[in-house]
Amino acid sequence: MVTKRGFGSGILNEPDKLERILEGVSTKINIELSIKCRLGFENENDIFSLIKVYNKYPLKEIIVHSRTAKQMYKGLAKPDVFYDLIKESKHKLVYNGDIILVDDYYSLNTKFEKKINTWMIGRGLLQNPFLANEINGNFLSxxxxxxxxxxxxxxxxxxxxxxxxxxxxxxxxxxxxxxxxxxxxxxxxxxxxxxxxxxxxxxxxxxxxxxxxxxxx
Ligand SMILES: Cc1cc2nc3c(=O)[nH]c(=O)nc-3n(C[C@H](O)[C@H](O)[C@H](O)COP(=O)(O)O)c2cc1C
Structure with missing residues (x-):
């Protein structure tokens, strides 16, 4: 319902609307603004046009859940698309998607050539609340x-x-x-x-x- 009305990830299909929102918001607030988004609504490459819009505005960071909205939570995240985004973004990027095990983090960090230093973890932390600590090398019995x-x-x-x-x-x-x-x-x-x-x-x-x-x- 939300996306059909062009809200939530529905906005990803409407870069002009996104631009109007960012234009309106960024001139009216005096707090830092971050964005969390998907790669696109249906098409994972839409992020490359969206990033051009994001690049025009002051943002603290962009958290990218590397799936399309259509995927919902199914199917694998697409870190390769995120990797290509790193050189296109003027803003700090935060990676999100499928960090379930300690090794997931390490292989993504290698894939991204250690260029990303902030990560968002969803289900991995719900399944293992010790995950962040373990990524930092602290393992408990x-x-x-x-x-x-x-x-x-x-x-x-x-x-x-x-x-x-x-x-x-x-x-x-x-x-x-x-x-x-x-x-x-x-x-x-x-x-x-x-x-x-x-x-x-x-x-x-x-x-x-x-x-x-x-x-x-
Ligand atoms: C139970 C649950 C609730 C969530 N609620 C939100 C939310 O309110 N806002 C949001 O941007 N993402 C929400 N998400 C999405 C997560 O922030 C994250 O983008 C997604 O789970 C992908 O990361 P993961 O593969 O590490 O789980 C939620 C995810 C789960 C599993």
Missing amino acids: SESKKILFEKFYNELFEGYRNKLQPSHILMRMQIHWEYFSFLFINQRKIYKSIKKANNINVYTKRVDNIFIAEEFV
Whole structure:
């Protein structure tokens, strides 16, 4: 709905509109502006015309999720297109897309000839909240990770409990577990059991059991 109306990534199909927005915004604000965008709506090469528009305006940085909007979250990100963009952009570029493992970061850093020094990680961090630390060379034992993760989980759950009604908390937490389950050896079994919990009491009992019985990767 959003993109069909020409909003969100729908703007990528309308460079003139993008230019009008940037013209209007950049003359009226006195804070730094960053852009997060995809490579294009359907065509990954659209980014090369869009970058010419971005180049005309003062921007703090451009975060490029290296997929098209049409790909949504499916299919692989396209770091090769991002690489070609580096020499076209006047602005600092931030790479985003498919950094799931420590090695993903290192091979992308090599591919980009170490020209990129800011990175955005989405699902990789949801699956492994320790990823950024590990990229920086700090690895913890499974036991330490489990203790830290349980503390983080409890804070997150408390935060939701203070804000949302039980059925909404359940829905939110089930989405989180789609990613958190990767932290455990029995990933599939854990995600299935959380997804099947039909009320918050069943859910909390299952989570308690997971923290008692299930081994971390
Ligand atoms: C659960 C979830 C919520 C997201 N919400 C937003 C959002 O509100 N705004 C945004 O620009 N991107 C959002 N994204 C996209 C991510 O910022 C990122 O661009 C995308 O996941 C690709 O990076 P990845 O391959 O590292 O996951 C979201 C992604 C996920 C998985």
